[in-house]
Amino acid sequence: MFYPFELERYLEELLPAREGLLQEMEGVALEETIPVVTPAVGHFLELMVKMTDAKRILEIGTAIGYSTVYLARGAAETGGRVYTLDMNRGRLNRAEEYLKKAGLAHLVDFSCENALHCLPKLTETYDLIFVDAAKGEYxxxxxxxxxLISPGGVLVADNVLFRGWVVPGSVFDQKYDRMVGCMRDFLQNLACLPEFEVSVLPFGDGIALARKNK
Ligand SMILES: C[S@@+](CC[C@H](N)C(=O)[O-])C[C@H]1O[C@@H](n2cnc3c(N)ncnc32)[C@H](O)[C@@H]1O
Structure with missing residues (x-):
């Protein structure tokens, strides 16, 4: 996180109380160093689904399903469905279990595939796509x-400010050079695409929010 921990904690305090299952998942993610969105970002995802009335939702990068729970909660209100994919079978199985516990599994299709192989085969369009897989592949x-984004549909991408190192002049370990470069390229390209209107939101690890023109 690149801005004061106190700010993220303050944002968290403003959120509705989280149910035990989400807190359990946060604990597991922390213990096993599985990177998941912050509670504020999760809440934002749920809100975005509801605000855009998204019916068809695609998530790239499920991990243990923490963000999927928020997307599915949104889908429960809009009458939508979430299609989530992750190439890690173990994590995906755990995600399915958690979504069952949350009573939301009936709203989610889980797919164990490499996004780079799977995405070119998709033919339907989505009202909201959440990108949170390999940072070097954005x-x-x-x-x-x-x-794949329907006209008026929304793209949300996590980690786009990558601990703030994406900001020119930042100091970071050389081993992150490639990742930071990839994220800069991603933002630069997204900002230039005529199909999208884009905003970058500096909370969590940085969120790119883009709306495809109608
Ligand atoms: C940051 S985690 C996702 C966290 C999750 N969105 C959350 O906030 O709860 C990234 C996940 O993307 C998966 N992943 C990475 N590259 C992928 C690819 N090319 N195709 C599918 N999944 C991929 C990893 O296995 C990992 O579980």
């Missing part, structure tokens, strides 16, 4: 999902 995902 630009590839962008090419593949642009035609």
């Amino acid at each position: 630009l590839d995902y962008l090419d593949l999902i642009t035609p």
